[in-house]
Amino acid sequence: MRQFVDELFKLGVLSLVIICVCGLAVGMVLSLQGYNTLVRFGAEQSLGAVVGLSLIRELGPVLTALLATGRAGSATTAEIGTMVATEQLDALRMMSVDPIDLVATPRALAMTAVMPLLSALFIVCGLFGGYLVGVGLMGVDAGSYMSSLEAAVDFHDDVLGSLLKALIFGVLVGLIATYRGHTTAPTSAGVGAATTSTVVVASVSILIFDYFITALWGV
């Protein structure tokens, strides 16, 4: 339990800044691009819906998972890989302690638990960034922005679906990062290769799974 809480802190709390900054930036640019397109059709009052649906259904969970892979997934692989290279996992086995139970499971569970929370935070920051640009810079009416957002977003289909997607991405990243860490070749080059492999495999898996989740479940 202590390891799980430690990992929640490392994977979740230490990722807060990057998630907030990126969420804000993505929301701002989405609002800017969305406004420039919508204004051509006189539909700029729908900006809240465009920004909200884009963030909640796709960009929130996907970008959060990619960011978490780069920051926390790679760190998890490097940490476990270094333990392999320095025989720390063998030392655990010699002390009759299962490294899967002690090292991998808390990290994979923590990644699964924090991903929906980080994704939700990313979305909130994105919506705020979109509001800042749309309402503050482009002059869209604040009431229109919020009402179009509220009307377009369905709690069950969109919000819960988004959280489910993030949860699945969390499982994926957690499993890939811990597996690659455990199968690291016990050299410094091996740790580097395993870390790179985690980022590549997890990123590609996230994008492929995103398509299938969307296609099969309409999330």
Place this chain on the structure above:
Amino acid sequence: MAFGQRVVFRDLSCRFPRGRVSVILGGSGSGKSTLLRLIGGLVRPQAGSIVVDGDEITTLSERQMYAVRRKLGMMFQDGALLDSLTVFENLAFPLREHTAMSEREIAAAVHESLAAVGLSNVDDLLPNQLSGGMVKRVSLARAIIMKPVILLCDEPFSGLDPLSVKLVEGLLVHVNRQLQATMIIVSHHIASTMRIADHVVLLLPDGAVEGSPAELRRTTDPRVAGFLDEDGVAAEARA
């Protein structure tokens, strides 16, 4: 025993007497550390039998091996201390995992074990704040804290200055006498081996040669004499 295409041993047979200090000698790449890891069940042989304190371990699952490993302690070449834990936490770790001792009892056991290897006031240090010799001693302290029946030591003298080598030698002999544990040490340090070993297993490309240090010194086997002569030990003994 092989890793991929590379065969490390073929037809190797050796025994380690109970309660004695045995040293595994051999050239680089002869499989000394692999033999130690086989005894600890960290690697599995392709064929053959390994009996550890009466248990045939080659057929055991990893879960079943945990019961056997309760009887083992291992001092790794580079310490293998858990680098996110302090010295105290490293030593307390196996006690917290496997015993119902109170925190006061754990602290007493940790300090007793540290004292046995000549260390004090190191509780709050992290492994990266320790010198090479201290890492070896903390690793030894962790290996003996559960009072193992068999203590495996991988290259305990490597990377140490001559004074530290003598210190670690003394600690190993002291621990062996105190715990009456069977001690199996991997080393390429021939002078230390001759000082502390009761039994020596010399790994050669075509098999192993066993005997007491005195027997190996007197041997006329050119392979053994050649290996020991590299340090001038056999030549000195014959003279």
